[in-house]
Amino acid sequence: MPLPPIDHADALPEVRAVYDDIKATRHVPDVNNFWKVLAHHPATLKRTWESLKEVMAPGALDPAVKEMIYLAVSVTNNCTYCIRSHEAAARRAGMTDAQFGELMAVVAMANETNRLANGYQVELDPQLR
Missing domain, CATH: 1.20.1290.10 (AhpD-like)
Structure with missing residues (x-):
């Protein structure tokens, strides 16, 4: 059974920080489900976001x-x-x-x-x- 997405309001502080960075970087009101599911493992969420942000940067x-x-x-x-x-x-x-x-x-x-x-x-x- 797939893990449910974790919304901002229910997220740990370190997850909220990553969500906030994603929203600010991408100029979006919310993060998509990919990130919300990765939030079940905050270290993977942060590592994946940091790598993606670097690779996809101008x-x-x-x-x-x-x-x-x-x-x-x-x-x-x-x-x-x-x-x-x-x-x-x-x-x-x-x-x-x-x-x-x-x-x-x-x-x-x-x-x-x-x-x-x-x-x-x-x-x-x-x-x-």
Whole structure:
């Protein structure tokens, strides 16, 4: 049975602090259920948020690209929650329907060719070593 989400009012002080940081960083009125379930283990909640905040912060990659990469990996890992969350974030960052379509085509092709290369146990070409 899944753990129930922990709302702000019912959270431990250290969990509330993480929730408050998420809300301030993302400019949202509440945290989503992913964080509310992780709150059952405050150390995991804090560690995961700190890592995600660092990785997804502005950097050499455009925010939309980061979200599209996250979306692609989530599709490959079959994580419905992450697919919906990061598709929404990618769209907020500017991903268009056409970009989504191309992204899904690339994900599908990469998965197919990865499986073929693994299944056939294709040796690396000398120039790729």
